[in-house]
Every structure is written in C-alpha cells, then in structure tokens.
Amino acid sequence: xxxxxxxxxxxxxxxxxxxxxxxxxxxxxxxxxxxxxxxxxxxxxxxxxxxxxxxxxxxxxxxxxxxxxxxxxxxxxxxxxxxxxxxxxxxxxxxxxxxxxxxxxxxxxxxxxxxxxxxxxxxxxxxxxxxxxxxxxxxxxxxxxxxxxxxxxxxxxxxxxxxxxxxxxxxxxxxxxxxxxxxxxxxxxxxxxxxxxxxxxxxxxxxxxxxxxxxxxxxxxxxxxxxxxxxxxxxxxxxxxxxxxxxxxxxxxxxxxxxxxx
Numbered sequence: 125x126x127x128x129x130x131x132x133x134x135x136x137x138x139x140x141x142x143x144x145x146x147x148x149x150x151x152x153x154x155x156x157x158x159x160x161x162x163x164x165x166x167x168x169x170x171x172x173x174x175x176x177x178x179x180x181x182x183x184x185x186x187x188x189x190x191x192x193x194x195x196x197x198x199x200x201x202x203x204x205x206x207x208x209x210x211x212x213x214x215x216x217x218x219x220x221x222x223x224x225x226x227x228x229x230x231x232x233x234x235x236x237x238x239x240x241x242x243x244x245x246x247x248x249x250x251x252x253x254x255x256x257x258x259x260x261x262x263x264x265x266x267x268x269x270x271x272x273x274x275x276x277x278x279x280x281x282x283x284x285x286x287x288x289x290x291x292x293x294x295x296x297x298x299x300x301x302x303x304x305x306x307x308x309x310x311x312x313x314x315x316x317x318x319x320x321x322x323x324x325x326x327x328x329x330x331x332x333x334x335x336x337x338x339x340x341x342x343x344x345x346x347x348x349x350x351x352x353x354x355x356x357x358x359x360x361x362x363x364x365x366x367x368x369x370x371x372x373x374x375x376x377x378x379x380x381x382x383x384x385x386x
Contacts (some may be wrong), residue, residue: 126181244281271350
C-alpha cells in the first residue's frame with residue numbers, strides 16, 4: 125500500500141524528491157529508488173527527519189516496533205502520522221508515538237494500486253482541521269475517501285471495502301466456472317466475467333449510487349436476469365452476505381486486540 129500511495133502522489137504532481145521512504149529490505153529499497161525515483165533509506169529515523177506527514181505502512185504486527193523506535197523523533201516535531209496498519213487502534217498508536225502526536229487512521233483497499241480505491245478515514249477530536257485535510261489530500265491520490273464518525277466503524281469499512289474486492293472476484297470466478305460448466309469455452313467465460321465485473325463497476329461509479337435502481341434497469345420482467353435473481357433470493361444470498369461481512373468485521377476487531385498494546 126505504501127508503493128500505491130507513492131505512485132498516486134507522484135501522479136498527482138508531488139515531486140519524487142520530496143518523498144522519503146524507510147525500507148529495511150534492500151531489494152525493495154533499490155526497486156523503489158529505481159522505479160519511482162524516491163529517496164529510500166534503510167533507517168526509518170533518517171526517513172522521517174523534518175517530515176510534516178508520516179505514513180505508517182507496515183503490517184499490524186510490526187507497528188509497535190516501528191513507532192517505538194521513532195518516538196523520540198516524533199516527539200521533537202510532532203508530525204501528522206497517518207496509519208494504514210490494519211486494525212491497530214488510535215490509543216495504541218498514541219502510546220507508541222508518545223503524547224501530542226496527531227494520528228489519523230486510514231483503511232484503503234487494493235484498487236488503490238490502480239488509483240481507483242476508496243479509503244475509510246477516522247481522526248479523533250484533537251486532530252485539527254488542517255491535519256484532517258492533509259490526510260484527505262494524501263489518500264485522495266489513490267481514489268475516493270469517506271470519513272467515519274467512530275473508530276469502530278473502520279472494522280466495518282475493512283469488511284466492506286477493504287475485503288470487498290475479493291468478494292467481487294469470487295462472484296466473477298463462480299460465474300465463469302458456472303458458464304464453463306454449461307458448455308462455454310473457459311477462456312470466453314473468463315473474458316466475459318472479467319469484462320462484466322469491470323463494466324458493472326464503471327456503471328455504478330458513474331451513476332447516482334442507487335444500486336437497487338441500477339439492478340432494476342437490468343432486470344426485465346419475466347426475463348433471464350429475473351430468473352437468476354430469484355434463485356439468489358431463494359438461496360438466501362442476502363443473509364449469506366450479511367453473515368460474511370459480520371465475520372470479517374469481527375476478525376478485524378480480533379486483530380486489533382491481538383496486535384495492540386493490551
């Protein structure tokens with residue numbers, strides 16, 4: 125996700141020389157410098173010197189070590205920290221950064237790599253308006269943003285948009301397999317399923333967001349779409365989706381407990 129954000133910022137006009145990256149893994153560091161022309165260093169402390177905004181783009185289990193090692197640097201200048209470490213709560217991030225460091229949590233999703241993502245954002249009340257605006261500007265480089273009013277809502281964001289691309293891919297995969305099972309050539313089925321997934325997303329994004337209306341526009345009374353949708357309804361697709369998102373939300377909460385300070 126860090127690479128996606130770097131690419132998005134550069135595409136939006138941020139000069140590469142203004143972006144510094146702390147990356148311990150030498151092959152990744154070399155690739156970042158070569159491909160994106162950013163200043164990549166093995167030492168996180170060197171990377172954050174004089175930074176106004178710091179992005180914590182690490183695995184949840186690595187967040188504590190990364191921030192505690194930087195606590196003295198963060199206390200000196202108190203830059204805005206934007207965390208994309210999944211599940212790690214503000215109270216834990218604050219305890220590792222030290223007092224007075226403004227923190228915004230962000231939950232982007234994988235389409236950010238195509239700059240077609242969507243990010244859920246949460247900031248506690250003490251984060252100032254200009255700091256919230258800086259976080260917005262950062263994440264808009266890879267797609268749309270949505271602010272949530274409670275930190276716990278980010279667990280639902282994770283279940284909906286964070287994990288959501290996998291659900292869409294699964295549905296397209298199952299459609300492809302079913303079409304092949306009915307006799308369509310597998311390659312033709314794959315092309316049709318992928319293009320349908322892409323085109324439906326484009327239609328939804330270009331619309332007013334009324335998904336029920338869009339579905340109704342494709343569903344002729346007594347037609348083929350209605351026949352398929354009746355099967356989905358009879359088999360309880362709505363309840364299945366609700367249970368799936370509930371399971372993902374609960375797992376997000378469990379991960380926060382697992383990797384947080386407590």
